[in-house]
Amino acid sequence: MIRINLLPSKKKKKALMIPPALIYGMASVVIVAIGVIVFTMQLNKKIEIKQNEIYTKQKTLKELQAALQDVRNLEKDNKEFREKTRIIEQLKKNQIVPLRLLDEVSEMLPKGVWLVGLTDKQSVVSIDGFAFSNSDLVAYVQSLKSSKYLTDVMLVESRQTELGDFSVYKFKLSLRVKV
Numbered sequence: 001m002i003r004i005n006l007l008p009s010k011k012k013k014k015a016l017m018i019p020p021a022l023i024y025g026m027a028s029v030v031i032v033a034i035g036v037i038v039f040t041m042q043l044n045k046k047i048e049i050k051q052n053e054i055y056t057k058q059k060t061l062k063e064l065q066a067a068l069q070d071v072r073n074l075e076k077d078n079k080e081f082r083e084k085t086r087i088i089e090q091l092k093k094n095q096i097v098p099l100r101l102l103d104e105v106s107e108m109l110p111k112g113v114w115l116v117g118l119t120d121k122q123s124v125v126s127i128d129g130f131a132f133s134n135s136d137l138v139a140y141v142q143s144l145k146s147s148k149y150l151t152d153v154m155l156v157e158s159r160q161t162e163l164g165d166f167s168v169y170k171f172k173l174s175l176r177v178k179v
Contacts, residue, residue, distance in 0.1 A: 100149050101125060101177050108143040112136040126156075127173040130163065137169055144175060152176045 098120070105118065105127065113136050117128035131137040137158060144153045156172040 097177050104147050104149050110136055110139050113140050125175050131169045149178050150175050
């Protein structure tokens, strides 16, 4: 027996057929997009690492520049200290010269001779004074010449003048002090 079904039947809808090229194309676009996203994330991570390195190195650079400035300030202070020390040493050395000069000049001063001026210009000392007699003056010059601290003792000028009621000798001497 043959059966014939005359009832309307439900039609099967055809499944929507997507061409395989489109499927492969979409799959490759998705894979490329995922690749681009992964690559971008890796680059961003590298950029972040490099920026952190730059920040760290800039911080270190600022610290080193501050330390360098401190070193420069210390070198400047050290140079100033050395200069001041040199000046103090020079002053100590030169402090002895006037003391020695005054000590020698006053110690050898005989009776009848007195001094009215003593000047020091560039290590040449000039002495102005008066003496009652020429022999007192000569004795004073000779005693100055015998000093171990004084050199180049010279009688520059000697004149007989009147000082009040007395006749005296006005003189000028020049000499150098050994340092």
